[in-house]
Amino acid sequence: MDKDKKGFFSKLKEGLSKTKKNLTDQIGNIVFKHKKINDEFLEELEEILITSDMGVETTMNIIDYIKDEAKKRKLEDTAEIKDVIKEYLVNMLQENDNEEDYKDKQRVILVVGVNGVGKTTSIGKIAYRLKQSGNSVIVAAADTFRAAAVEQLKDWCEKADVDIVASEQGSDPGAVVFDAIQSAKARKADVLICDTAGRLHNKKNLMNELSKIFKILDKEFSEAKIDVYLVIDATTGQNGIIQAKLFSETCGINGLILTKLDGTAKGGIAFPIVNVLKIPIKYVGVGEKIDDLQDFNPVDFVNAIFE
Numbered sequence: 001m002d003k004d005k006k007g008f009f010s011k012l013k014e015g016l017s018k019t020k021k022n023l024t025d026q027i028g029n030i031v032f033k034h035k036k037i038n039d040e041f042l043e044e045l046e047e048i049l050i051t052s053d054m055g056v057e058t059t060m061n062i063i064d065y066i067k068d069e070a071k072k073r074k075l076e077d078t079a080e081i082k083d084v085i086k087e088y089l090v091n092m093l094q095e096n097d098n099e100e101d102y103k104d105k106q107r108v109i110l111v112v113g114v115n116g117v118g119k120t121t122s123i124g125k126i127a128y129r130l131k132q133s134g135n136s137v138i139v140a141a142a143d144t145f146r147a148a149a150v151e152q153l154k155d156w157c158e159k160a161d162v163d164i165v166a167s168e169q170g171s172d173p174g175a176v177v178f179d180a181i182q183s184a185k186a187r188k189a190d191v192l193i194c195d196t197a198g199r200l201h202n203k204k205n206l207m208n209e210l211s212k213i214f215k216i217l218d219k220e221f222s223e224a225k226i227d228v229y230l231v232i233d234a235t236t237g238q239n240g241i242i243q244a245k246l247f248s249e250t251c252g253i254n255g256l257i258l259t260k261l262d263g264t265a266k267g268g269i270a271f272p273i274v275n276v277l278k279i280p281i282k283y284v285g286v287g288e289k290i291d292d293l294q295d296f297n298p299v300d301f302v303n304a305i306f307e
């Protein structure tokens with residue numbers, strides 16, 4: 001590993017240390033207790049997985065995989081199980097990654113999610129990363145619901161040194177996106193990132209507003225590769241799955257950003273989210289600073305929890 005990569009990994013590992021403690025310490029205990037793989041061991045493992053945010057479906061998939069592989073490979077020792085679980089999880093995460101080629105296209109990233117999950121912060125971080133790696137970036141402040149939201153985004157854009165298209169509070173978010181598209185086209189920006197409002201007190205309103213933004217993107221910027229990333233706050237656990245289901249019914253979500261992994265014991269939520277929704281995680285948030293966002297790497301993520 002080079003130095004940067006090592007730094008990234010230790011940050012991720014540190015962030016996920018509570019999740020690791022929750023999950024792998026318990027697994028370690030039953031491995032020690034049982035020594036041999038038997039029904040009792042598998043039942044206890046099942047309980048650990050379910051109670052550590054893996055969810056029922058994903059837990060069942062893991063247990064089935066363990067049973068199959070144990071038979072196939074004639075495994076007997078419980079000490080061998082951790083590697084089998086890791087293997088299942090890495091494969092599952094990799095299978096659900098769907099990166100398409102968009103190298104020659106302008107790109108739009110529409111960021112959606114409920115209030116407070118970390119949309120605006122993640123946009124600041126993504127803008128910074130893309131800018132640092134040589135892309136020209138424009139950000140659209142299409143959360144026009146609160147004046148503070150626009151100010152917050154302006155601060156991030158200043159830090160990231162990217163341009164922002166904004167309007168006054170209460171203005172039509174669709175109009176902001178429209179203006180931002182014109183500006184992205186005129187300046188041949190590589191990436192346009194759109195912030196959106198996330199109030200869910202009226203789901204219909206929110207979804208209508210998002211649909212309008214989609215229509216404008218389709219109509220005005222059909223030549224661009226459009227990604228819709230849903231931001232999920234890892235600390236909300238299973239609730240994140242419910243949110244993701246809601247959003248994917250309306251918007252074609254094709255990527256997830258999992259935030260606040262630093263310090264939560266609920267990092268295991270990443271697995272059922274991907275396994276149940278079949279949507280890949282693109283980025284993970286590991287803190288509040290501008291460089292606290294990492295590309296999601298299945299192997300690193302699984303190692304950070306199970307190593």
Ligand SMILES: Nc1nc2c(ncn2[C@@H]2O[C@H](COP(=O)(O)OP(=O)(O)O)[C@@H](O)[C@H]2O)c(=O)[nH]1
Nearest residue numbers: 115116117118119120121259260285286287288
């Ligand atoms: N610890 C931590 N805090 C985060 C992370 N991402 C966002 N936050 C915090 O979450 C809060 C809400 O973020 P914000 O971007 O305003 O959420 P939005 O309402 O979805 O736009 C802020 O206090 C952020 O600093 C993260 O990865 N780790």
Ligand SMILES: [Mg+2]
Nearest residue numbers: 119120143149
């Ligand atoms: Mg916001």
